[in-house]
Amino acid sequence: MATIKPQKKRPPSSSKKKTQIKFNPTRAFIRLVFLLLIWGTGVVGILLVYETTQLPDISKLNLKPRSAGTRLIASNGVEFASFGDLYRKPILFEKIPKNLINALLATEDRRFYNHFGFDPISIIRAMAVNLRTGSIIQGGSTLTQQLAKNLFLTPRRSFRRKVQELLLAFWLELSFKKDQILTIYLNRVYFGSGTYGLQAASHHYFNKSAEFLNLYDSALLVGLLKAPSRYNPIVNPRLAQKRTSQVLVNMVNAELLTQIEADLAFDSKSIIARAIVRGSGHRYFADWARDRAVAYSGYTAKDRKVYTTFNPKLQQQAEKSIAAGLRLGSKKGVQQAAMVVLDKKGAVLAMVGGKSYTNSQFNRATQALRQPGSALKPIVYLAALNEGYKPSSIISDTPLTIGSWSPKNFDGRFRKNVTLTEALVMSLNVPTVRLSERIGRQHSINLARKLGITSELKNEPSLALGANEVTLLELTSAYVAFSNGGYPISPYGIENITVPGEGIIYKNQAANQPSVAKIEQIEMIHELLSDVIRSGTGKNAAIETDAAGKTGTSQGYRDAWFIGYSGKLIAGIWLGRDDSKSMAKVTGGGLPAEIWSNFMQKATAITN
Incomplete structure (x- = not known):
């Protein structure tokens, strides 16, 4: 039996070499970029598809929501303010x-x-x-x-x-x-x-x-x-x-x-067809007129075009006069002011509702309820004239006590007997209260209502001294009747309102109201108020032409008023503070009368 010898393993042939793979960074980077592009494109594609499903309803191209616009047109036919779209x-x-x-x-x-x-x-x-x-x-x-x-x-x-x-x-x-x-x-x-x-x-x-x-x-x-x-x-x-x-x-x-x-x-620049109204003071009138336009015309989806009584030139002068007065009064604690200007039909031509519309939109000419003091007295005196008194009638200026209240004159003095003219011209409190009590307070209240005063008037003895609060606009409106023959008015700022396709949807139609007194009594009260400026507490309001008016100062110097008229214009001014704190002895016959005179001197030139 043959013997098989184990074969010895041969060592690897040196002729066969190992295969090695070398790392190529450039190629790897290209592959990575390529993969990122693929994934990035996919992600972007998914994102675009998703955002396409989230787009707004583009079929409603012509249904963009909007609010009805309101355009205010001044008396000169030029737009001066707008609201909405x-x-x-x-x-x-x-x-x-x-x-x-x-x-x-x-x-x-x-x-x-x-x-x-x-x-x-x-x-x-x-x-x-x-x-x-x-x-x-x-x-x-x-x-x-x-x-x-x-x-x-x-x-x-x-x-x-x-x-x-x-x-x-x-x-x-x-x-x-x-x-x-x-x-x-x-x-x-x-x-x-x-x-x-x-x-x-x-x-x-x-x-x-x-x-x-x-x-x-x-x-x-x-x-x-x-x-x-x-x-x-x-x-x-x-x-x-x-x-x-x-x-x-x-x-x-x-x-x-x-x-x-x-x-x-x-x-060759074009002229901007807009009223040149500097600042934002006109916005007080604009807000007041806009609110009335909405009330008069009701809801409408169409743009309103509101034709107003606003006079840009008078407005500018009113703002200048008030600003100058506030600068003078700043050292005396005067912080705010208001002014309204009307014509003899009751059209409001200019309005200043405060020191700065930007800082405060509260309208002190139409919204602030303040005590008018003696500026209310002409109503009491006209009521007395209607009851048969005359400017020459005698009234007692002696101590008076009604219940627990005892009125005093501004200077603390008593003059025994004085005429109605002297009592009103010197703005005496005691004779005025006594006169009011004699004719009955209700007569003064009824006359005030006829003249357009709607604020609460309490049937109390202090009624005659202007203890009840009223707005500047309603009291100035009451004075219009003294200037136009005795016919009371309702102040208005809108002549008419139009909307596209419908024309005029509102037109001011002031009702002719009966005179509050006979012409003789109106002439008497006019003469009394003229004397106030000629020789009484309103001397600082004197101007070059005939003028009539009355001063007013509330208790504690919290309010100072002057309301008067000359020519075609009736203007009322109020000075005070929003916090109702006292000013430094600012009276109606002082700074308010001076502001009124400054304004009226220039305003009469504008309107003539």
């Missing part, structure tokens, strides 16, 4: 001035007709400019994106809103032609002062249809789009001109205008 009938593309379209494209989106709703070139250019200047002075949004934002989205900035804005912009580009997008944009964009759309802005600022806008008008309106409040030509005329100039420069740079044409346009 103001729209007009949309303008067709063919009617839009070419200059306005060029101004819009040169300023907001020069590549509008070359992009698909999103313009990467504009974004890159804006980023370069912003980086170079170190601040954000240019944006990259296209007009289509702006339209998408204005129509469907909120102003809040977020990444999600930007994605939705892009998707909506693409949808608009697919659904409408470029000219249609421009037309929708211009009919919906906000131009400031509550105006939406080109037509509303054109009528608001220039009082003409948009199709008649010239080059400067067009540049100004386009300039408003960047910051409607900042570049408002009514509030900031200088900034508006500067912005308009920049729009004209943009048109020149875009080769849509020559430099000569731009210079000519800027040199």
